[in-house]
Structure formats: structure tokens, C-alpha cells
Amino acid sequence: MISESSSFVKGMMLGGLFCVFVTFIGHNKMGHGTKAHHHEHHHIQAPNKEDVSNLSEGERMELSHSIRVYCIILVKPKDLGNWAAVKETWSKHCDKAEFYSSESVKVFDSIVLNTNEMWVMMRKAYKLAYERYQDEYNWFFLAHPTTFAVIENLKYFLLKKDASQPFYIGHTVKSGELEYVDGDGGIVLSIESLKRLSKIFEDPDRCPEQGGLIWKLSEDKQLAVCLKYTGVLAENAEDSEGKDVFNTKSVGSLIKEAMANHPQQVVEGSCSDMAITFNGLAPNHMHVMMYGVYRLRAYGHNFKDALVFLPPAGSDND
Amino acid sequence: MMLTGFKGSWLAFHVGIVTGFVSTFYLLNGLLWPQPPGAESQTSHPDVDPFWVIQHPALLSAGHPHLSGEVSATAAELYSKVRILCWVMTGPSNLETKARHVQATWARHCNVVLFMSSVRDDGFPAVGLDTKEGRDQLYWKTIRAFHYVHQHHLEQADWFLKADDDTFVVLDNLRWLLANHTPEAPVYFGKRFKPYAKQGYMSGGAGYVLSKEALRRFVEGFRTQVCAHTSSVEDLALGQCMEKMGVRAGDSRDAAGRETFHPFGPESHLTGKFSKSFWYWNYCYYPIVEGPQCCSDLAVSFHYVSPELMYTLEFLTYHLRAYGYRYRYQPPLPENAARLLQLQGRPKAGNATLLVQGSKRL
Numbered sequence: 001m002i003s004e005s006s007s008f009v010k011g012m013m014l015g016g017l018f019c020v021f022v023t024f025i026g027h028n029k030m031g032h033g034t035k036a037h038h039h040e041h042h043h044i045q046a047p048n049k050e051d052v053s054n055l056s057e058g059e060r061m062e063l064s065h066s067i068r069v070y071c072i073i074l075v076k077p078k079d080l081g082n083w084a085a086v087k088e089t090w091s092k093h094c095d096k097a098e099f100y101s102s103e104s105v106k107v108f109d110s111i112v113l114n115t116n117e118m119w120v121m122m123r124k125a126y127k128l129a130y131e132r133y134q135d136e137y138n139w140f141f142l143a144h145p146t147t148f149a150v151i152e153n154l155k156y157f158l159l160k161k162d163a164s165q166p167f168y169i170g171h172t173v174k175s176g177e178l179e180y181v182d183g184d185g186g187i188v189l190s191i192e193s194l195k196r197l198s199k200i201f202e203d204p205d206r207c208p209e210q211g212g213l214i215w216k217l218s219e220d221k222q223l224a225v226c227l228k229y230t231g232v233l234a235e236n237a238e239d240s241e242g243k244d245v246f247n248t249k250s251v252g253s254l255i256k257e258a259m260a261n262h263p264q265q266v267v268e269g270s271c272s273d274m275a276i277t278f279n280g281l282a283p284n285h286m287h288v289m290m291y292g293v294y295r296l297r298a299y300g301h302n303f304k305d306a307l308v309f310l311p312p313a314g315s316d317n318d
Numbered sequence: 319m320m321l322t323g324f325k326g327s328w329l330a331f332h333v334g335i336v337t338g339f340v341s342t343f344y345l346l347n348g349l350l351w352p353q354p355p356g357a358e359s360q361t362s363h364p365d366v367d368p369f370w371v372i373q374h375p376a377l378l379s380a381g382h383p384h385l386s387g388e389v390s391a392t393a394a395e396l397y398s399k400v401r402i403l404c405w406v407m408t409g410p411s412n413l414e415t416k417a418r419h420v421q422a423t424w425a426r427h428c429n430v431v432l433f434m435s436s437v438r439d440d441g442f443p444a445v446g447l448d449t450k451e452g453r454d455q456l457y458w459k460t461i462r463a464f465h466y467v468h469q470h471h472l473e474q475a476d477w478f479l480k481a482d483d484d485t486f487v488v489l490d491n492l493r494w495l496l497a498n499h500t501p502e503a504p505v506y507f508g509k510r511f512k513p514y515a516k517q518g519y520m521s522g523g524a525g526y527v528l529s530k531e532a533l534r535r536f537v538e539g540f541r542t543q544v545c546a547h548t549s550s551v552e553d554l555a556l557g558q559c560m561e562k563m564g565v566r567a568g569d570s571r572d573a574a575g576r577e578t579f580h581p582f583g584p585e586s587h588l589t590g591k592f593s594k595s596f597w598y599w600n601y602c603y604y605p606i607v608e609g610p611q612c613c614s615d616l617a618v619s620f621h622y623v624s625p626e627l628m629y630t631l632e633f634l635t636y637h638l639r640a641y642g643y644r645y646r647y648q649p650p651l652p653e654n655a656a657r658l659l660q661l662q663g664r665p666k667a668g669n670a671t672l673l674v675q676g677s678k679r680l
Contacts, residue, residue, distance in 0.1 A: 011338060019346070298393065300493075
């Protein structure tokens with residue numbers, strides 16, 4: 001009897017220990033436990049209203065001019081409709097916007113990269129941008145022609161951030177151990193990150209042009225891998241309420257989801273008022289967004305903003 | 319004896335392992351991982367949110383919605399000085415599929431809102447006009463709706479807007495437009511069409527708004543039989559009654575001459591190329607402009623708006639903006655509005671008894 005009960009107790013202890021062991025091994029392996037997830041996911045926030053309220057008009061203008069954004073839009077001939085829409089709409093609000101295309105196209109000027117592979121296009125575009133513009137711009141925004149961006153909101157977001165620090169910002173996704181910025185939502189690099197990126201491009205082992213891995217990674221993941229080697233990590237951008245400001249979906253899609261998930265709070269519970277990007281837009285929708293962001297408003301609501309941006313010359317849809 | 323004892327120990331040992339494993343498993347789960355959050359106990363509210371004061375079946379706005387971070391009070395002042403009653407043409411089968419989304423979006427910016435249906439619905443709430451449903455009933459519904467408003471709500475507003483359940487309206491921009499006019503003048507505004515009426519008439523789908531005097535004359539017209547149910551084409555018939563009663567068809571374009579009331583959605587007006595044979599070309603009272611200049615920055619309405627587009631437009635109008643951006647179009651506050659906003663102690667006997675801050679009265 002005693003031998004049985006002592007065996008039982010020994011068995012219990014062994015079983016218990018085994019359980020603990022297995023549980024924690026599985027926990028670490030998956031890396032998806034709520035706690036682990038929270039620690040490894042990087043968030044970065046927009047400035048608070050208090051940060052920016054006590055500036056004179058002169059300071060505001062100066063501040064607005066100090067944030068200089070260069071826009072890279074990667075295009076292919078099949079994107080012609082969207083290319084035209086981007087050209088006619090939001091890209092006019094970048095300090096400079098250039099279209100990097102896989103091949104030359106008669107209708108539009110572009111910087112021709114002579115490759116159809118996205119990762120190679122991205123590398124070449126970043127390399128060229130750094131070579132030519134490292135002294136002229138401090139922030140580099142890369143997008144696809146299905147993305148609509150509000151550059152003023154991007155500048156507001158970057159207001160308190162030092163471009164000589166390595167920033168790599170956007171809508172982040174976690175894939176195993178790798179956290180990367182989803183290209184669909186737009187990718188923001190500070191000049192320091194771009195500098196480090198240009199250096200690591202020279203390293204064919206860590207950052208090869210042709211994917212050395214068995215599984216072909218998407219270009220946005222490859223970018224994250226290369227940047228990680230230089231010590232640059234992806235950060236998810238959020239407003240003061242914790243809402244994403246870089247969106248990989250369109251306003252319409254996000255509204256549809258909100259109508260299904262929280263129908264009592266569709267607008268308040270979905271997109272940020274300071275959203276920077278939306279994705280998945282057809283050319284016509286870009287024109288509607290242009291009107292909706294830069295023109296349509298409700299009369300009599302005024303804001304005291306820390307920055308001042310004037311409408312671009314030679315444009316009539318904003 | 320020894321053998322059975324040994325066997326018993328082995329059994330006990332293995333049972334122990336299993337017991338130990340299982341109990342530790344549940345122990346760990348209970349301690350380390352937070353309970354999965356129970357689905358938010360959202361009792362589905364078919365009722366109206368606490369934004370309204372309900373005076374069955376009218377919804378009175380409990381206050382002007384403020385935008386987060388805004389500093390000025392101009393919109394709030396216009397809200398109290400240019401009072402607009404909105405009535406929305408709807409029907410029993412559209413209450414949950416369309417009217418509900420109007421109620422959740424632009425209707426919140428009206429001073430008073432009424433949903434006009436053929437059948438009364440106390441839960442929504444909606445007024446029962448005692449008509450049938452269908453396109454041929456539209457003018458009957460309109461006549462009854464305006465008579466109802468005249469009978470029960472005349473003192474609660476200065477201007478009276480009619481809209482469909484697929485019309486999106488920006489009330490703050492309508493107040494800006496109307497601030498330059500007086501509700502005692504016989505005038506009405508909307509998207510002006512030219513055929514069939516000397517001074518033209520206003521498109522029903524794009525919404526139209528009557529001054530208090532215009533509403534009085536409409537009702538008077540039916541009393542004296544100058545006006546009657548002449549046809550089921552609601553907007554034209556109303557326009558003809560207006561003309562007979564000496565109510566002027568106003569020009570609703572902005573200071574730059576751009577249209578504010580729109581009979582189609584924003585995508586159609588901004589990007590569409592209407593074919594030259596399309597009826598629209600022959601209907602518009604003012605010259606049609608295609609492309610970005612089709613539409614005022616201070617647009618008042620759009621039509622053929624789906625529920626999803628309602629929320630999208632509400633988001634684009636009241637929420638999303640380009641930070642720090644100085645708009646190209648900076649219209650001055652109209653003269654009359656400036657005078658209006660300086661007026662002190664204007665008698666508003668109606669409001670004081672009805673509006674109780676934030677509380678519900680049934």
C-alpha cells in the first residue's frame with residue numbers, strides 16, 4: 001500500500017515536471033504567447049498635442065520645412081492606370097516624388113531599373129535615392145501605386161523624430177522571429193537607416209540580390225532581414241489612441257469590417273483621424289480620396305496645428 | 319504477493335504521471351494565461367444611442383458633435399443660430415438596411431430629425447404617414463411629411479430639409495450656405511434643374527431645403543387648393559407648387575460658382591464623364607463642370623450613397639484631414655451670418671422646454 005502511494009506521488013511529480021517542461025518549450029517555440037508577443041513587438045507613436053502647442057508662427061513654418069520627404073513609387077507597365085492617378089494626386093505633396101519603373105514606358109517619365117523583380121527594383125531604387133539625395137532629404141517613403149498617402153500626416157508623425165537615428169516605420173507584421181514593415185502600407189526610412197541599408201547592400205552573404213534562401217521571401221521581408229543586420233528594427237506606427245496610421249487596406253474595406261465587427265461604432269472604432277496611408281485603391285478612388293482629404297470638410301471646425309503646409313503650385317484638385 | 323504489489327506500484331506510478339501532468343496543465347493554464355476575454359457584452363441595441371433626446375417619433379439632437387482637437391466655436395454657433403430640421407424619406411423595409419446608417423452618421427448633425435415611413439415604428443423611431451410604399455407614393459409622402467412637420471415642429475427649426483435614405487448631407491456646410499439668408503424669406507435651395515418649370519426645380523435625390531416661410535406657403539397652397547397632388551414625380555410637383563406660391567428657387571452654388579448639392583455620388587461627379595446624350599446635360603440649370611471643379615469643398619449633399627459610403631463620407635468629412643494644411647478655398651463667413659452670430663438673446667421659446675442636456679425623455 002505504502003509503496004503504491006509513494007509510487008503514485010513520484011509519478012505525479014514526474015508528470016507535473018514533464019508538463020511544465022513541455023509547456024515552456026512549446027511556449028518559446030511558438031513565440032505567440034501574449035506576453036512574449038507584447039515584448040517583442042515594436043510600437044512608435046505620433047506626437048502628443050502638448051508637445052507641439054507652444055510654437056510661434058515662425059517656428060511652425062521652420063519646423064514644417066525641416067521635415068523633407070522623398071517619395072519612391074515602384075511601378076510596372078501594368079500599373080499604368082494607378083501610376084497616372086498617383087502622379088495626379090498625392091505624390092504632388094511629397095517634397096520630391098519619383099517613379100521607378102521596371103521598364104521604360106512611353107507615356108511617362110521614370111527612372112528605369114531594367115528588372116521585373118520587386119526585390120531588385122527596391123534595392124536599385126534605394127541605392128539610387130541614397131546616392132543622389134542623401135544631402136537633400138531626411139526621410140524616404142516608398143510605396144506601391146495602389147497606395148494613397150497623406151504626406152502632411154506623415155510629416156506630423158515624424159515631427160519629434162530625429163532622422164539621424166535609424167527609423168524603419170510602417171504597418172508591421174510578425175513572421176516567426178522577423179518583424180517587418182508591410183510594403184502595402186508604405187515604408188518609411190530615416191536617412192540614417194538608408195545609409196546603413198546602402199552599406200549592407202554591398203554584403204552578398206547577408207543581403208544578397210538574388211534570394212539565397214530556399215523559400216523566396218517577399219521584398220518587404222528581405223528588406224527587414226537586411227536592415228536587421230545593421231541593427232535597424234521595424235516599428236509599428238500608431239496615433240495617440242493606439243490606432244494604426246499606416247493601413248494596408250482601403251477606407252472602404254476598413255469601414256466594411258467595422259460595420260460587421262462593431263456596428264455601433266463604425267467610424268470612431270476604425271481608422272485614425274491622422275491616417276497616413278491606405279492601400280488597394282483603384283485610380284478613381286484616389287481622386288475621391290484627394291477630394292476627401294484636401295478639400296471636403298465641414299465648415300466651422302478649426303484646428304490649431306503645429307505645422308503649416310501650403311497647397312502645391314499648378315494643381316487644382318487639392 | 320510481491321508480484322501483485324510490484325504491479326500495483328507500477329500502476330500507481332503511471333496513474334501518478336498522468337494525474338500529475340493533467341493537474342499541472344490545468345494549474346498552469348489557470349495561472350499564467352489570462353482568461354480569453356469574453357465577447358464584449360454588447361446587448362444589441364436596436365434603440366437609438368444616447369446622443370439623442372427622443373420626443374417620439376422625432377429625434378432631437380442633444381448637442382452639436384464636437385471634433386476631437388478642434389478649437390473654434392463657429393460650427394457650434396451656427397448650429398444654434400441656423401436650426402435645421404431634417405426629414406428622411408424611407409420605408410419599413412429600408413429602416414434597418416439604409417435609414418439606420420443615416421441615423422448613425424449625418425443625421426446626428428441636424429437639430430431635429432424625423433424618419434418618414436408609410437408605417438409608424440416606435441422603436442426606430444419613424445413616423446407613419448399612412449400611405450402605401452412605392453415610387454408612385456413619393457409625392458403623397460412628401461406632402462404628408464411636410465404637413466406633419468408644419469403641424470408638430472414648426473417652432474423647432476428655421477429651415478426644413480428633405481433627404482432620401484441614400485442621400486448624404488453635410489449639415490455644417492448647409493448652415494454656412496443658409497446663414498446668408500433669412501428663414502422669413504420665401505426661398506428654397508437644392509440641386510437646380512431647369513425643365514418643366516419656369517424657375518426650375520430641385521432634384522429630390524440630392525435633397526432640398528425650405529425656409530420656414532416656404533414651408534408655410536407649401537401648406538397654405540394645399541389648404542387653398544392652389545397646390546394639389548398633380549403627379550407622383552415628387553421633386554417636379556413640389557417645384558411647381560413652390561413656383562405657384564411665389565417661393566423663389568435659390569442658387570446654392572458656393573462663392574466660386576461650384577455646385578454644393580449633388581444628384582450622384584462623389585466618384586461619379588469627380589471622375590465620371592457623362593455621355594453627351596445623358597439626360598443630365600439637359601436638366602442642369604447651371605453649366606455642368608466635370609472633374610475636380612464639379613464640386614464645392616463645402617459640399618452639402620451627395621446621392622446614391624450606399625451604407626458603406628455613408629460611413630466613409632462621414633469619416634472623410636469629419637475625421638480624416640491633412641494636418642496643418644491651408645485649404646485653397648477659404649470662403650468668408652457670409653455677411654448675414656456674421657450679423658447672426660452677433661445677435662444676443664434671440665427668443666427661442668421652443669427649445670428650452672425640449673432639450674434636456676444628454677438625458678432621455680420619452
